[in-house]
Amino acid sequence: MHAAQDQLTFDELGTPLKDTTFVVFDLETTGTRPGTDGITEIGAVKVRGGEVLGEFATLVNPGMPIPPQIVALTGITGAMVYEAPPVEEVLAAFLEFARGAVLVAHNAPFDTGFLRAACLEYGYPWPKPAVVCTVRLARRVLTRQDTPSFRLGALAALFGSQTTPNHRALQDARATVDVLHALFERLGPQGVHSLEELVDYLPEVTPAQRRKRGMAAHLPELPGVYLFRSPSEEVLYVGTTRNLRRRVRQYFTGSESRGRIREMVALAERVDGIECSHALEAQVRELRLLAAHKPAYNRRSKNPRKSWWVALTEEAFPRLSVVRLPKDGALGPFTSQAMAKLAADTLAGAAGLRTCTLRIPATAPSAKPCALAEIGRCKAPCAGLQSVDEYSPSVHGVQSLIDGQDTVPLEAALRQLEELAAAEHFEQAARRRDELAILVRAIGKAHRLTALAAIPELVAASPDGSGGWEFAVIRHGRLASAGVARRGVPPMPVVDALVASAETVTPDAGPLYGAPAEETALLLRWLTRGGVRLVRTAVPWAEPARGVGGWQGWLERASTAAALEQAVS
Incomplete structure (x- = not known):
């Protein structure tokens, strides 16, 4: 009964392991330091569903001598790699061979470290693939009673691999394939059937965490705010995200390692989601919900009036x-x-x-x-x-x-x-300079926030990255309405509707007309991003002409001087 309750629904499965393409690879090198030592051999096997799709193997000229101890270990000599292609030629071919696949290696940080260093040196963009380390996976699946060692040779012998690793790249990659498939067989009874579950499984996750993953099933894959609630309906934690379902699911996997948040997840009984038009609206709603509920497990922004x-x-x-x-x-x-x-x-x-x-x-x-x-x-x-x-x-x-x-x-x-x-009196002068810089920055920030809060109504638009627009209606430093016009939708009717339905904001006393400082600052950062455009504004948006704008050059010089003093101290 418990196993059935823990089983994922079809839409949660992600990419089944049997349908995932893996490139299992191994490198031989002149030493252990990526960026300093060189690669002497690359071997790789592409597999999917237990079937070998192709192999890649080549010696590589490292452009440096191979130490005697490395020659004794691998059998690769300087004469063998003398006419081999350099790594800048081999790298492009290997990246194409591995394109779109999950990389697998035994002690993957070592091998991927050399690949990343080579990409950086020769100007190739690192494709940021998913990476599986068979050492780490074996430590999660096996115990010391199963094997005294997690070296590739010991695991290959344990699982009866048809290939014996011998410190040559292709031979070791073939042995790693057998180890990977044997580990997959042991993962099935533990409920790991997809790539996403495999990635989540690698860090340690408690059974209690895993059982609660169904709490995210009802959430949409849209931007919004989520609230973890206790059995008594108390709000334990508030967060914001661009994808509600994906983000909340991460709390029930090993990717969540914070002890405080794990404790919160153990107490939670329900997760509520509030859909938002875009990320800005979600961030503003998060600030307001934090102020309203003051959740015990949030550490920031619980009191917007705390300034x-x-x-x-x-x-x-x-x-x-x-x-x-x-x-x-x-x-x-x-x-x-x-x-x-x-x-x-x-x-x-x-x-x-x-x-x-x-x-x-x-x-x-x-x-x-x-x-x-x-x-x-x-x-x-x-x-x-x-x-x-x-x-x-x-x-x-x-x-x-x-x-x-x-x-x-x-x-x-x-x-x-x-x-x-x-x-x-240079030390005293430096201290006074830093204090004056703090004052100038504070005055400049105050002028910018006050200028925004003084505007009765401002409508702005930001590109959504897909040919559409994200809109915000801001009144006296508060977000009064938010919406989107997707690609192909006429934007101005959307703007008119948002303005007509926007929250009524009555200005209050104070420099920010009663607006919470943190919300006004958030809106200001959004408005001053690249690509954001003003659609309309009730009054001109302008900072004081005789403010501290003219001190920007002095501020930059003061920051540079402070940084130099810090560097030499």
């Missing part, structure tokens, strides 16, 4: 404060409190804002601007201020920078940096 922001306090002598809830005129978002604090300190130092948390009266006596100044321990820029009016230009400069009206504080910070370098 940190830098804002001026409402005091007579304002300072920059790190806050969780953004307000109008705030700078952000920052992914961590530490990054926000660093940006705030850098900006305060450049603009001349106070950094202490003590209250200062509106009219500060010059002798005692605060309690710390009284005892000579105040290092804040506000020390010695006469009035609010004297302090206000610094506040105005900071807010103008955040709003994209000018970059006066950044220019002041750059002058400070140059003064440090001129005084040969």
